[in-house]
Amino acid sequence: MKKVLSGVLLAGLLGTAAQADIIRVEAGGGVWNNELSGAITSGTPAYTFDADLLDYDKASKGYIWAYIKHPVPVVPNLRLEYAAIDYAGTSTQSFTYKGTTYSANAKTDLTLDQFDIIMYYNLLDNTFWATLDLGLDVKVIQAKFNAVDSTGSNKTSLNETIPLPMAYGRLRFEIPGTDIGLEGSAKYTAYKNSKVSDYSVKADYTLVDILPVDVGLEVGYRVEQIDLDGTDFDVDTTMDIKVKGLFAGAVIRF
Numbered sequence: 001m002k003k004v005l006s007g008v009l010l011a012g013l014l015g016t017a018a019q020a021d022i023i024r025v026e027a028g029g030g031v032w033n034n035e036l037s038g039a040i041t042s043g044t045p046a047y048t049f050d051a052d053l054l055d056y057d058k059a060s061k062g063y064i065w066a067y068i069k070h071p072v073p074v075v076p077n078l079r080l081e082y083a084a085i086d087y088a089g090t091s092t093q094s095f096t097y098k099g100t101t102y103s104a105n106a107k108t109d110l111t112l113d114q115f116d117i118i119m120y121y122n123l124l125d126n127t128f129w130a131t132l133d134l135g136l137d138v139k140v141i142q143a144k145f146n147a148v149d150s151t152g153s154n155k156t157s158l159n160e161t162i163p164l165p166m167a168y169g170r171l172r173f174e175i176p177g178t179d180i181g182l183e184g185s186a187k188y189t190a191y192k193n194s195k196v197s198d199y200s201v202k203a204d205y206t207l208v209d210i211l212p213v214d215v216g217l218e219v220g221y222r223v224e225q226i227d228l229d230g231t232d233f234d235v236d237t238t239m240d241i242k243v244k245g246l247f248a249g250a251v252i253r254f
Contacts, residue, residue: 027066028218030249033058036087038241040110042145042158042230047097049145051241054108056087063247069122076135081116085243097157103150111144112243116187118168131172137187139164139198141226143237160237162228164189164196179206179216193229198222204251214253221246 035058041048067079088109095102102108120135145158166189173182180203187198202220221244228239 022071024069025066025254026251027064028249028251029062029064030218030247031060032063032083032085032222032245032247033060034085034222034243034245035059036085036110036241036243038239040143040145040158040237040239040241042160042237043097046238047095049095049097049110053092053095054087054110055089055092056110057089058245059085059087061086063249067118069125076119076121077133079116079118079120081114081118083114085112085114086110097147100147100155100157101149102147106150107148109146111142113142115140115142120168120170126174129174129176131170131174133168133170135168137166137168139166139187139196143239158237160235162233162235162237164233166196166198179209180204181206183220192232194232195227196225198224200247202247212254214251216251216253217248218251219246219248 036051036056039048039050061084063081063083065079065081067077069077086109088107091102091104091106091108093104094106116137116139118135118137120133122131122133124130124132141160141162141164143158143160143162147155147157166187168185168187170183170185172184174180175182182201182203184201185199187196189196200220200222202218204216204218206214206216208215223242223244225242226239228237230236230238
């Protein structure tokens, strides 16, 4: 029995080593149908934009991601992600922000576009069908707010770039004998009075498996919680919001 277990373990390690000797690239993209809840406070004197006040509906926006794995020791692998997060609505009551008064039924839009630059190490590489990545994510949130009042004047009230260093982890499992993969990822940071988390789970299915290119589909769910105290990052914006919803797209592997 010990010989059998040793043989299985050796085969797994050899398989991992063989795969680690090549460069692999994978990319994907699709649509994230998300909704916003919570509030954003900004300005002097401070004003709180409540998601209910702004009457934002669900939004379907694009996302893309790509990563590259290489066999060079010590040097981390690289993963890049982008998600467009943009809402538009009509305020349910009048409000004053930075000295400007907006009437009820003012048109507003809020952008929270996000870029993730992830440097990670591949601790398991399809070892016994499991993959484990750990590393550091630099998430950059581009926050913008625009309003148009009843007179038609347009004012950009908020424009902040907020970089956030976050811990990153990804676990993937290939279901043996199928073309189905299950995956979960987590990003998290806590600094002074701020906490930010970004979790997602997904399943993907390989439609075309023709070396050296695979093409598949993915579907999943993503939840992002941003509790951000602006004084922690020297910005004039505080957030206590949640963005969540289903996403679906396509995947290509080289």
